Amino acid sequence: MTATMQPKSEAAKAPLRGRRAPGEGETPRPRSTGLQLGHWWWALPGIVLVIAIHYVATGIGGFFAFTNWTGIGSFKIVGWQNFEAIFKDPTKLGALTNTLFLAFGSVLLGNVGGLIIALGLNRMLKTRYILRTLFFMPVVLSPLATAYVWKYIFDFDGPINVFLTSIGAGDLAKPWLADPQWAVWTVLVVLVWGSTGFAMVIFMAGLAGVPVEVEEAAAIDGANLWQRFRNVTLPAIRPAIAIATTLGIVQGLRVFDPIMALTNGGPAGATETLATQVYKQAFALGNFGGGAALALVLAAIILFFAVIQQRLTRSNPED
Amino acid sequence: MKSERLDMTQHRRYSGIKVGALAVPTIAALVLTGCSAPASSSSPAGGAQEFSLSFATSNTIESPFQVLAEKYMASNPNVKITFNPQPNDSYDQTLRTQLQAGNASDVVVTSPGSGTGRSILPLVQAGFLEALDESAKELVPEGSEALFGTDGKVYGQAPEITVVGLVANETAATAAGGSGFPSDFAALEDQCKSLASSGKSFIALAGSAAPNTGLMAMSLAASRVYAGDPKWNEKRAAKETTFAGSDGWKASLEAVTALNDAGCFQKGAAGAGFDAITKGLASGNSVAGFIPGPSWKQLKTAAAGSEFNVRALPAEASSEGFVYASANYAFSINAASKNKDAAKAFLDWAAEPEQTKAFAEIDGALPVTGLDSYDFNGGAYKNVGDLIKDGKYGPLPNSQWPNSAVYDALATGVQGLITGQKTADQVLQAMDTAWGQ
Known part of the structure; x- marks a missing residue:
């Protein structure tokens, strides 16, 4: 407050009280036109690379979505045929359903779990720094490597079934990743395990900005724990929720490597997602045109949900 | 002033260390990446021959394709073969991508027919394979001619019967x-x-x-x-x-x-x-x-x-x-190869009865020639x-x-x-x- 109330003239002289200000006593140089423009051309190599690698490559890929290219040799333009095939094929529609289920399931559970952990580790616990590291560890580890560890855990001869057998519940033992009912849920467990730590870090950053005084004032006014969370903490961390859910949805919609390592989309397509289908169609089955069309559909879905989610969670309606 | 200079000197030193710490691994990675790029396909001077060979591997046991090629190098000291083994589950994609990009190996292992990503017929249709000579034609199993090429030409040389x-x-x-x-x-x-x-x-x-x-x-x-x-x-x-x-x-x-x-x-x-x-x-x-x-x-x-x-x-x-x-596998020559003569010489050598027999023994398969007179008694195929x-x-x-x-x-x-x-x-x-x- 003092600084803002300081008279203008005094503020202007303030540097004189301290050490010598840089450039003092020198004749001020007139700003050149280049500086005014901000030397935008310095960014030109980067801009060219981004356009070439991201936009031109994506555009070419988008073009192939309208062809029957197999990945080698010549091709013909087939119009919307690849897109029609996608929406007629029950495997692709199943992949779309799985994609949405896994994306929203992992965002919901991962963010709720991340928020609970962040609230628990925000201030009180002495071991919070160690626990934060442990909870964040899955984000740092390779998704592919951890997926193989999970595959071992869910294996028919793995620790879960060994435990079930040891407590006399051997009837419940099953090949979890090859069971049509359970496979997609086991994949969800792995995704939530991997995303919770990331959400936790974002929420912890948000919680650091919640003033303790306001929480204390609410407590003095008689607000209970839930009311303080609902009316003080939650509104304050709204931007953090927006970031965590947006990134979570984008990440969840394009999930690929854990599924390839865990189930390879099986059993019989039960855990297939759009991303695994893009890979299989374009590269494994030599249907590059179909894979490119599927990739475009996936990109459109990600864009749609990212925009919707941003609009729902923005804190300022004028943004 | 003295301490200020000292601070600045230390700051510069630490900055230099930081830059070095970042630059050394970056440069090393770039150099190593450069070193790991496929070997140049140019033939060395002095009459020596050089070509590369791609094949799929699915375990740690030495591939029979590699064993045969090593035997060829042992009997032809002027020949150098660069091996490009690829994991079996991604071999098809890698082969197609490399052929499309023009940087596939000179000799590639393919499959007869059209049912897989490494199959001969679609690769021939795309113009990626070189037609082979009579010695390869003679090894095509009876009734499988249509799986090895089109228009009377053969694009794959069968090494064994699986x-x-x-x-x-x-x-x-x-x-x-x-x-x-x-x-x-x-x-x-x-x-x-x-x-x-x-x-x-x-x-x-x-x-x-x-x-x-x-x-x-x-x-x-x-x-x-x-x-x-x-x-x-x-x-x-x-x-x-x-x-x-x-x-x-x-x-x-x-x-x-x-x-x-x-x-x-x-x-x-x-x-x-x-x-x-x-x-x-x-x-x-x-x-x-x-x-x-x-x-x-x-x-x-x-x-x-x-x-x-x-x-x-x-x-x-x-x-x-x-x-x-x-014959579930075949040797094929990349149409874009710059070492076709060396590759063809290897395939001619591999087509000799002695080598087809040796290949089958190395792999535990049946020989591609002489099946009519093969003694099945006592072996794994009895x-x-x-x-x-x-x-x-x-x-x-x-x-x-x-x-x-x-x-x-x-x-x-x-x-x-x-x-x-x-x-x-x-x-x-x-x-x-x-x-x-």
């Missing part, structure tokens, strides 16, 4: 008791039930690995479809029949369910990978697996105390026996010798299918049959749909 059926642990089969290896499908089901009750299984299945479930279905179709109608694929291509309309194919897929119901597969088979086959057969907990014949040799190294043989899957009636025996001598064999069906999507629909569908997600009719319809892609 038998595909069951690889059986005979020691485990004997230990399991009963009346020996089952002679027909009903006896097989009985033995499955008997083994299941003792905690073992007749078949070790990699239910989560599409190549294995697909191979099982094709093995079941050997006696149910191709024994009675070896030209079935040609009829399908001519649209004279369909999978969904084929009683033989329907019976084959229903047999998958029958095997599952009889307890023929190990527990948890639906989620098992290829390691389950190796473990099951090597330990004797399972009797047989649907794997390519040459695997008997690799299993023998893992379980030296057991005897492994190649067998045909027991048919509904013992008189309907049929087995797949064909149980399929009569079928081959009687001409009751044919190429793997999917080598004649138009694309890899048909086999994928079969393999994925069989997974669905085992887990109860799909019916035989649904799988067959999906195969017909994939045929038309």
Whole structure:
């Protein structure tokens, strides 16, 4: 407050009280036109690379979505045929359903779990720094490597079934990743395990900005724990929720490597997602045109949900 | 001022260390990346010859392609062959990408026909393979000419004959008791039930690995479809029949369910990978697996105390026996190669009877030449010798299918049959749909 109330003239002289200000006593140089423009051309190599690698490559890929290219040799333009095939094929529609289920399931559970952990580790616990590291560890580890560890855990001869057998519940033992009912849920467990730590870090950053005084004032006014969370903490961390859910949805919609390592989309397509289908169609089955069309559909879905989610969670309606 | 200068000096020193710490690994990574790029295809001076060879590997055992090439280098000291082994599960994609980009190896290992990503016919159609000479033509197995090229030209050189059926642990089969290896499908089901009750299984299945479930279905179709109608694929291509309309194919897929119901597969088979086959057969907990014949040799190294043989899957009636025996791999030359002469010289050498015999021995397969006079007695192929001598064999069906999507629909569908997600009719319809892609 003092600084803002300081008279203008005094503020202007303030540097004189301290050490010598840089450039003092020198004749001020007139700003050149280049500086005014901000030397935008310095960014030109980067801009060219981004356009070439991201936009031109994506555009070419988008073009192939309208062809029957197999990945080698010549091709013909087939119009919307690849897109029609996608929406007629029950495997692709199943992949779309799985994609949405896994994306929203992992965002919901991962963010709720991340928020609970962040609230628990925000201030009180002495071991919070160690626990934060442990909870964040899955984000740092390779998704592919951890997926193989999970595959071992869910294996028919793995620790879960060994435990079930040891407590006399051997009837419940099953090949979890090859069971049509359970496979997609086991994949969800792995995704939530991997995303919770990331959400936790974002929420912890948000919680650091919640003033303790306001929480204390609410407590003095008689607000209970839930009311303080609902009316003080939650509104304050709204931007953090927006970031965590947006990134979570984008990440969840394009999930690929854990599924390839865990189930390879099986059993019989039960855990297939759009991303695994893009890979299989374009590269494994030599249907590059179909894979490119599927990739475009996936990109459109990600864009749609990212925009919707941003609009729902923005804190300022004028943004 | 002195301390300020000291601070600045230290700051600069630390900055230099930071920059160095970042720059050294970055430069090292770039240099190493550069070093790991494929070797230049230019021929060295002094009359020496050089070419590169790509092949697929799926285990740590040295590839027979590499062993043969090393033998060639040993007998031709002026030749240098650069090996580019690729993981088997990504070999097709890598090969196609490299051929499309123009940086594939000079000699590449392909497959006859059109049913996989590495198949010869689509690669020829795209102009990626070089036509081979007479020595390669002479090695094309009888009746398989259409799988090796078009217009009378041959684009692949067969190195061996691979038998595909069951690889059986005979020691485990004997230990399991009963009346020996089952002679027909009903006896097989009985033995499955008997083994299941003792905690073992007749078949070790990699239910989560599409190549294995697909191979099982094709093995079941050997006696149910191709024994009675070896030209079935040609009829399908001519649209004279369909999978969904084929009683033989329907019976084959229903047999998958029958095997599952009889307890023929190990527990948890639906989620098992290829390691389950190796473990099951090597330990004797399972009797047989649907794997390519040459695997008997690799299993023998893992379980030296057991005897492994190649067998045909027991048919509904013992008189309907049929087995797949064909050249499943081939040497091909990259049309964009700058070392075609060196590559062709290698293929000419590999086509010599001495080398085809050596290759078959290295891999544990049958030789591509001289099969009529081959002595099956006493070897791993003694149980399929009569079928081959009687001409009751044919190429793997999917080598004649138009694309890899048909086999994928079969393999994925069989997974669905085992887990109860799909019916035989649904799988067959999906195969017909994939045929038309």
